[in-house]
Amino acid sequence: MSEVEEFEALRPLLFSIAYRILGSVSEAEDAVQETWLRFDGSPTRPTSTKAFLSAVVTRISIDVLRSARVRREAYVGPWFPEPLLNDPYEDPQRSVELADSVSMAALLLLERLSPLERAVFLMREVFAFEFADVAEAVGRSEPACRQLLVRARRHMEAGRPRFEADRQERRELATRFFDALKNGDVGGLQDLLAADVQLVGDGGGKAPQLSKAVRGSESVARVLGKGFHLLFRVDATVEPQEINGQPGAIFRDRDGKVITVLALDVLDGQVQTIRSVTNPDKLGHLGPVADAWAIDREVRQARRRRTS
Incomplete structure (x- = not known):
């Protein structure tokens, strides 16, 4: 050789x-x-x-x-x-x-x-x-x-983190999670979240991100349900994937460019932690990266039209 x-x-x-x-x-x-x-x-x-x-x-x-x-x-x-x-x-x-x-x-x-x-x-x-x-x-x-x-x-x-041992169970829960996310089903999301679930984002100062971690099933479900439902209204798509060996998804804009990645920690049939990566420097290996600030502006406009 x-x-x-x-x-x-x-x-x-x-x-x-x-x-x-x-x-x-x-x-x-x-x-x-x-x-x-x-x-x-x-x-x-x-x-x-x-x-x-x-x-x-x-x-x-x-x-x-x-x-x-x-x-x-x-x-x-x-x-x-x-x-x-x-x-x-x-x-x-x-x-x-x-x-x-x-x-x-x-x-x-x-x-x-x-x-x-x-x-x-x-x-x-x-x-x-x-x-x-x-x-x-x-x-x-x-x-x-x-x-x-x-x-x-x-x-x-x-x-040391613990994860759901059954990969098929993790996939099924993730499918239900992303279906509820796409439909803006806050109640459905809350049913899948652990009581002390936390949502944390990494934008690196280069993309919109959470000002601080969101904790608790009710708060996390509300933030996810409302935010991502509007994202889909501006023609975003969700692409379920295994992210770092755990359930997750890539979100892309109407042109197929990467907006963000969500990674889920699943244990005991519930989502324990949700991590969002929007820093464009960390997404380039997944394909062309969207302008997250422009997407954010479009989502805000969609929200204003919805409430007016």
Whole structure:
């Protein structure tokens, strides 16, 4: 097998590692490309190509994350990962663990960890690398990596998200949710929401967003029902998708451009959390992005016509 063939076979794994460390599709793709350049320029052939490439992409991602964390401190409003439609790394024996680890809730929980803790936790707990490979990747001794893992586990266990285990049940609930959303059925929405549900938005100061989180089934149902019903009145469409391994949808304008993405956390037959991503910088990999401010103005005009 040639070097190119070896690299392409491992590309899905490398992207999955980088995305979980960075929470950014574009930055993960850049990290994978940089990994190829270093692999292609290496004068020697590694004993294990998988271990070598995984170590390289991890080190690159750690460096990028350290600078990204500084930018996130100045971020306007809540920061969410870039929505991911499909995790390219498939491991049927560990599909549930992989899906849970890429959820928005899990990635936000990982933000509590230092870059090294995050990398060690992901490589060991999610991708099941041996400690020797983890140590090589992060440039620490095996005992040090074990200590990093202990600390990371402690943080993660304290807030580890739980999800509905049955994927079909999640899909069915999401279908009912988006049908009610499209119909402006506030009562139907409320029936699907947990009592303490919260709605949170990430616009990054570059698109309309909630001024603060909305909490409680009645308030969330009212905000969603009224807001999205008007969105559909200006010819928006909803495209159900799995977002970061959980139920969700992409909303597009009449020209097919992306307006926003909704991601749902589902547990015990109810929606627990709804996250909206409207920051255009985080939507470009899903297709052309709509002018969210223009859409907002159109929705406001539709509301005024409706009430006049």
